[in-house]
Amino acid sequence: xxxxxxxxxxxxxxxxxxxxxxxxxxxxxxxxxxxxxxxxxxxxxxxxxxxxxxxxxxxxxxxxxxxxxxxxxxxxxxxxxxxxxxxxxxxxxxxxxxxxxxxxxxxxxxxxxxxxxxxxxxxxxxxxxxxxxxxxxxxxxxxxxxxxxxxxxxxxxxxxxxxxxxxxxxxxxxxxxxxxxxxxxxxxxxxxxxxxxxxxxxxxxxxxxxxxxxxxxxxxxxxxxxxxxxxxxxxxxxxxxxxxxxxxxxxxxxxxxxxxxxxxxxxxxxxxxxxxxxxxxxxxxxxxxxxxxxxxxxxxxxxxxxxxxxxxx
Numbered sequence: 063x064x065x066x067x068x069x070x071x072x073x074x075x076x077x078x079x080x081x082x083x084x085x086x087x088x089x090x091x092x093x094x095x096x097x098x099x100x101x102x103x104x105x106x107x108x109x110x111x112x113x114x115x116x117x118x119x120x121x122x123x124x125x126x127x128x129x130x131x132x133x134x135x136x137x138x139x140x141x142x143x144x145x146x147x148x149x150x151x152x153x154x155x156x157x158x159x160x161x162x163x164x165x166x167x168x169x170x171x172x173x174x175x176x177x178x179x180x181x182x183x184x185x186x187x188x189x190x191x192x193x194x195x196x197x198x199x200x201x202x203x204x205x206x207x208x209x210x211x212x213x214x215x216x217x218x219x220x221x222x223x224x225x226x227x228x229x230x231x232x233x234x235x236x237x238x239x240x241x242x243x244x245x246x247x248x249x250x251x252x253x254x255x256x257x258x259x260x261x262x263x264x265x266x267x268x269x270x271x272x273x274x275x276x277x278x279x280x281x282x283x284x285x286x287x288x289x290x291x292x293x294x295x296x297x298x299x300x301x302x303x304x305x306x307x308x309x310x311x312x313x314x315x316x317x318x319x320x321x322x323x324x325x326x327x328x329x330x331x332x333x334x335x336x337x338x339x340x341x342x343x344x345x346x347x348x349x350x351x352x353x354x355x356x357x358x359x360x361x362x363x364x365x366x367x368x369x370x371x372x373x374x375x
Contacts, residue, residue: 073117075099075124078268078276079229081206083128085121087112090242090273091322093144093178093375098233098270099125099133100226103204107135108155109224109233110272111148113174113375115184118148135201137210138191139235140218141166142248143174144375145272149189158199159191160212162220167191177360178373198222213237213260215253217246217272225264232266238285240274243321247329247359251289251296252337258286274322288318292327296334306331307362325363325371332359 071088078084085097098109106129112118125133131154138146138159146167149157159167167190175183193199201208209225217236224233236245237257246254261282269281299309310327318324364371 073120073124075128076276078270079226079231081204082226082229082231082268084270084276085112085124086276087117089322090240090275092371092373093174093181094373095144095236095273096270096276097121097145098224099129100203100206100208101129102206104130105204106131106133107137107201107203107208108133108152109137109208109270110139110145110235111136111152113144113147114182115148115151115186116182117375118151118186121148122151135203135208137201137208137222137224138163138167139222139224139233139272140220141170142218142236143170143172145235147172147174147183147186147188150187156193157189157191158193158195158201158210160220160222161194161196163218163222164191164194166219178371178375181373181375183375211260213257215250216257217244217249217254219249221249221257223261225266230265230267231270232261232264232268233270234261234272234281236272237261238269238271238281239321240269240271240277240281240284241321242271242273243318243323243326244285244288244330245323245326246289247333247356249333250337251292251330251334255286255289255293258282258289288321289330291318292330292334293338296331296338299331300335300338306335307366310366323371325367328362328366329356329359 073087076084081102083099087094093113100107133155136155136157141163198212199210211223213221
């Protein structure tokens, strides 16, 4: 998809099952994520928000166009700003997240905006979750059930998925990407694979990934195949004494060449190399150290990409 198509494509609020909507932002690249809306019995709940003030206000407009009243709940699947920065435009809602997600949001603040200073972020305000949980939580949205299931270390150190059993719809957050390269440097490659196995057990009919088009169970397959390929590259790279950047440069993307943001191979290999050396981090993240490390890795991605990374948020 061309850059012009990416910037002009409009987000769509699509009803994927009775009362269950996916807010899909094409094409799903850097900071252009999906959200979800559950509407039933006069109640509404939102799964994730978006990155910029303009996008958040557009999301609010579309939600209020189909819901009788503003959402009583916003669920953050993880801490990253593209899924949380828009929380503040829903002041009527209680924001729910895992307790470590709240901690990471607080520590990271608005750091994401520094990676792409040319993006028109607007007057975003950090709105932290006010209701947290440890293992999971169930919300009732009219006749719909929203099961918040904490799956732990995956895309981030603490990921939550939202399962709507009555409609067999699964909101995966960024554990799963649809036609977009997965991204695990602040989480775990092996943890993501374990999480995907848990997601399969739901036997979803509809999968709303964190980025990219809505699909079915096959969306899980694409992310899993890519991550197993990254593990294989890391295994061979460590054995050969190569660096993640060297391995990425020599790798043939093959069936994954069509995924958006292929430069994410660099940070994914950094994490996979660490796991291959048995140095994967645990459930808590040293956010200051992670931000410093990502600054170095970000430059490697720029070099791999052959120029500045483009963000259409």
